[in-house]
Amino acid sequence: MTDSGNFHIPNDRYYDPVNHLWARVDSATGRIVVGLDALGLSALGDLVYVTLQPVGTPVRRGEPVGTLEAAKMTGDLIAPVSGILIGRNELVLRDPSLVNRDPYEGGWIASIDPTSWPKESAELIAGDAIPGWVKAEVERYQAQGWI
Amino acid sequence: MKGSVGWRLVTDDGVSASWGLAVDDALARRVGTGGSQTTLRLYTYRSHCALVGRFQRVEHEIHMDYCQEHGIAMNRRPTGGGAILMGEDQLGVALAVPDGSGDPCGGARAWMKKFSAGLVAALRDLGLGAEFRRKNDIEVSGRKIAGLGVCRVPTGGLLFHASLLVDLDVPLMLRVLNTPFEKIRDKEIAWVAARTTTVRRELGKEISLDEVRREVAAGYSAVFNVGLQASDFTPEESQAIAQMERDKYLARDWVFQTTDVNDAAGAAKVKTPAGLLDLKVTLAGRRLKAVLIAGDFFAPEVGIAALEAALRWHSSxxxxxxxxxxxxxAAHPGLSEAVPLAGLAEAIELAVQSAALVKSGMPGEPYGCFVVPESAHG
Incomplete structure (x- = not known):
């Protein structure tokens, strides 16, 4: 776990540095479980609405897999990896505040059957790179006045 | 206009709901790709139309029968927030800019404050004490005068939306937007007036929408230090707008879409030493959309309005x-004697616990500024 200020960033997963999404490999299935990290959530604010494409939809890294609204701001939820959308957290779709309350476990958003994980995982932040990235992001967010 | 870096200024009036929204959406997408210049659009809709927020349910927020009978268009904004009534006396502000940060998690409140600064400056130049406050609104004397929203479009553009109340037909709004008021009497109108205001009301005189529009343009020019060049749409933009209107804003799938987040409403009555608290709430999922605080206590209206405003779109x-x-x-010392905090907190918790799902025709949050839930329990 990397702690920077009030932000807890688990070290057991990968992070999309642009979109502040985490991606964790489910060792039992090989699927990639996706959620939003605490720093991104802190800047976004409390989620009010989340929508996702239907299960079975092909998704591409960097392209929308759903939409969200927080604090009267709307935008896309961007897929951190390519593959097939295989799971949606229906609890989150009904109660998006679950993402804010429990971002790394119960507040997971989607799961994806990856098609390019070896290549795309290399584009994500992981392992020893996490603390430095978190520190820099916290400083950047503070400079922007987002947190 | 001053400034060295140019923005484009587009002004148009009497636009339809579908076309007006398509323009903003299409321009924001084109600005995101660099295909269009940063654009400030100051416009009005044809009187009248009702626009819900990005994820709201039309049937929960708008009196659809009334709108259909009176030719009032209904549509869905790409930006968030509550349902609004738009027409010739409400100035639409749309600012389409490239997102320099490239960060989808960029703070909503920071964007909203930044982009609304031109509007705040304009209102202050008119002599009004406008402030960016609370739930991303602009207020004058504690009353909401403009609602704000932001949308990040897939191409990397940002669309900032504001609706500035130059004037407002409150009785019409109460007929169009879903409220619990069975009759529209002075009491209900006064209730709204305690929570919203307009440019004309604050100035205490007539002012044309064009004059307000000029002030708003000047406000943006000054705050962002940019020159504004008035121009129309290019042929490519017109084509993109037409396609956007046809594919999205004229499509029932867009206008009448739903989400998995259920709307719910609840109520509670709690006796306090200061009197009976009669509290009603509406929720989107576990989020408070609105709270209505009533009862037989005597409290300053401004304090009650402040409580209701602070609890809009608030965690439950x-x-x-x-x-x-x-x-x-803490900001309203007179409140604690009139409405004990513990009693109010208890009433809110009980009302949330009692909340039942809304089936249809239940109220939401008209204008995102006043609170009109009705009991789900009759």
Whole structure:
């Protein structure tokens, strides 16, 4: 776990540095479980609405897999990896505040059957790179006045 | 206009709901790709249309029968927030800019404050004490005068939306937007007037929408230090707008879409030493959309309005509700005697616990500025 200020960033997963999404490999299935990290959530604010494409939809890294609204701001939820959308957290779709309350476990958003994980995982932040990235992001967010 | 870096200024009036929204959406997408210049659009809709927020349910927010009978168009904004009534006396502000940060998690409140600064400056130049406050609104004397929203479009553009109340037909709004008021009497109108205001009301005189529009343009030019060049749409933009209107804003799938987040409403009555609290709430999922505080207590209206405003789009978690109540009570010392904080917190918690799902025709949050839930329990 990397702690920077009030932000807890688990070290057991990968992070999309642009979109502040985490991606964790489910060792039992090989699927990639996706959620939003605490720093991104802190800047976004409390989620009010989340929508996702239907299960079975092909998704591409960097392209929308759903939409969200927080604090009267709307935008896309961007897929951190390519593959097939295989799971949606229906609890989150009904109660998006679950993402804010429990971002790394119960507040997971989607799961994806990856098609390019070896290549795309290399584009994500992981392992020893996490603390430095978190520190820099916290400083950047503070400079922007987002947190 | 001053400034060295140019923005484009587009002004148009009497536009249809579908076309007006398509323009903003299409321009934001084109600005995101660099295909269009940063654009400030100051416009009005044809009287009248009702626009819900990005994820709201039309049937829960708008009196659809009334709108259909009276030719009032209904549509869905790409930006968030509550349902609004737009027409010739409400100035639409749309600012389409490239997102320099490239960060989808960029703080909503920071964007909203930044992009609304031109509007705040304009209102202050008119002599009004406008402030960016609370739930991303612009207020004058504690009353909402403009609602704000932001949308990040897939191409990397940002669309900032504001609706500025130059004037407002409150009785019409109460007929169009879903409220619990069975009759529209002076009492209900006064209730709205305590929570919203307009440019004309604050100035105490007539002012044309064009004059307000000029002030708003000047406000943006000054705050962002840019020159504004008035121009129309290019042929490519017109084509993109037409396609956007046809594919999205004229499509029932867009206008009448739903989400998995259920709307719910609840109510509670709690006796306090100061009197009976009669509290009603509406929720989107576990989020408070609106709270209505009534009862036989005597409290300053401005304090009650401040409480209701602070609890809009607020977490329903008791500890977060109490923290917000404490902030508002600290700013309004007279409140604690009139409405004991503990009693209010208890009433809110009980109302949330009692909340039942809304089936249809239940009220939401008209204008995102006043609170009109009705009991789900009859």
């Amino acid at each position: 978690a008791p500890e977060q509700v109490v923290a917000t109540l404490q902030e508002i009570y």
